[in-house]
Amino acid sequence: MSDQIAFETTQSFKTNYFSKTQNREITSNELARYIFQSITMVDVVDSAYPKHAIFTEAENIPLIDLSAESNLLAEIRDACKEWGFFQVVNHGASLELRRNIESAAREFFAQSKEEKGKVKRDEVNPLGYYDSEHTKNVKDWKELFDLAVESPIVMPVSHDPDDKELMEMHNRWPEYPPNFREACQEYALEVKNLAFKLLQLISLSLGLPENHLDGFFKDHASLVWINHYPPCPTPDVALGVGPHKDSVGLTILAQDDVGGLEVKRKAGGAWIRVEPIPDAYIVNLGAIVQAWTNDVYESVEHRAIVNSERERFSIGFFFNPAHYVNVEPLKELIDHQKNPAKYKPFNWGKFVATRRRSNFKKLDGENLQVSDFKIAAE
Numbered sequence: 001m002s003d004q005i006a007f008e009t010t011q012s013f014k015t016n017y018f019s020k021t022q023n024r025e026i027t028s029n030e031l032a033r034y035i036f037q038s039i040t041m042v043d044v045v046d047s048a049y050p051k052h053a054i055f056t057e058a059e060n061i062p063l064i065d066l067s068a069e070s071n072l073l074a075e076i077r078d079a080c081k082e083w084g085f086f087q088v089v090n091h092g093a094s095l096e097l098r099r100n101i102e103s104a105a106r107e108f109f110a111q112s113k114e115e116k117g118k119v120k121r122d123e124v125n126p127l128g129y130y131d132s133e134h135t136k137n138v139k140d141w142k143e144l145f146d147l148a149v150e151s152p153i154v155m156p157v158s159h160d161p162d163d164k165e166l167m168e169m170h171n172r173w174p175e176y177p178p179n180f181r182e183a184c185q186e187y188a189l190e191v192k193n194l195a196f197k198l199l200q201l202i203s204l205s206l207g208l209p210e211n212h213l214d215g216f217f218k219d220h221a222s223l224v225w226i227n228h229y230p231p232c233p234t235p236d237v238a239l240g241v242g243p244h245k246d247s248v249g250l251t252i253l254a255q256d257d258v259g260g261l262e263v264k265r266k267a268g269g270a271w272i273r274v275e276p277i278p279d280a281y282i283v284n285l286g287a288i289v290q291a292w293t294n295d296v297y298e299s300v301e302h303r304a305i306v307n308s309e310r311e312r313f314s315i316g317f318f319f320n321p322a323h324y325v326n327v328e329p330l331k332e333l334i335d336h337q338k339n340p341a342k343y344k345p346f347n348w349g350k351f352v353a354t355r356r357r358s359n360f361k362k363l364d365g366e367n368l369q370v371s372d373f374k375i376a377a378e
């Protein structure tokens with residue numbers, strides 16, 4: 001089979017596979033068949049994709065049916081332990097609101113740079129349109145628009161621990177398309193509910209009470225990032241987003257059918273492509289969960305590749321606590337004798353303020369990581 005035919009076959013397989021389920025929930029049987037067929041799929045190599053793209057995997061990140069009643073917590077625990085990443089279906093979040101933000105995003109990004117530049121972020125106004133994001137000092141092949149789920153959010157002005165000054169971050173809205181603001185706000189609130197549901201499942205999966213972690217998110221500083229990756233003429237030498245770990249509690253990502261997200265396999269370190277599954281969400285654990293669980297659940301490195309043919313969109317919901325939250329291993333999960341804390345407490349607001357500096361300045365070294373708070377092993 002030629003590469004192109006293989007590629008098209010894969011695409012039409014996925015489209016056909018889920019087209020009949022559009023107005024109802026996917027059954028467990030359909031899911032099982034999908035997983036089976038997607039892991040046995042033929043090799044697909046398409047020249048529009050860079051050489052570092054990974055198309056065929058014997059493994060995929062786990063796919064979890066949130067409506068399943070049996071075994072759900074065990075599935076979540078295994079996925080968090082082994083991958084730090086999973087996809088969820090039958091998640092209960094409105095598909096209509098997802099369509100609304102997806103189409104508003106397409107209309108927004110289709111405008112001229114000049115138009116989009118009217119809501120450009122800068123150091124004083126760190127929310128809005130941005131087209132020169134850096135991951136670890138390397139420019140990403142993408143443009144984005146971000147917004148606070150509950151605007152304004154409060155963050156430290158500087159990374160300096162002695163500087164107590166705070167700032168408010170306010171959303172800014174483009175004039176076009178006219179429904180952009182409403183589409184973004186409604187979507188953000190919908191995914192916030194899913195974020196709390198996932199947080200509670202994660203809490204239960206750790207043997208903690210359902211609401212144990214909710215309090216950290218009382219004045220949550222969550223953000224929605226709408227990412228647009230234009231086709232890239234040189235996909236071999238560019239990345240949409242370079243390898244990184246998210247500094248959040250949880251990330252809940254909607255990717256379109258183009259695909260490009262890759263996850264670093266915990267066992268072995270290979271880059272694994274995350275298959276686009278219509279209307280699923282990709283969930284990954286951030287630095288905070290890693291520190292809370294004392295490394296039982298780790299935050300995993302991931303990146304987004306680009307291709308020369310098709311633009312790609314993704315929408316990330318970053319579930320963040322309030323700036324004042326101090327993160328440290330949860331006392332219920334450590335034991336001073338047998339399993340002592342591996343992390344010193346750190347303030348989340350200062351942690352992200354330090355990381356944010358690299359958006360505006362080229363830093364000399366690596367960005368701050370949660371591992372910088374590790375207590376040296378004796």
Ligand SMILES: O=C(O)CCC(=O)C(=O)O
Pocket residue numbers: 225227241246253255260261302303304313314316
């Ligand atoms: O677009 C993607 O698939 C990933 C984006 C991402 O990792 C991020 O924005 O943190």
Ligand SMILES: [Fe+2]
Pocket residue numbers: 244245246251302
């Ligand atoms: Fe990320």
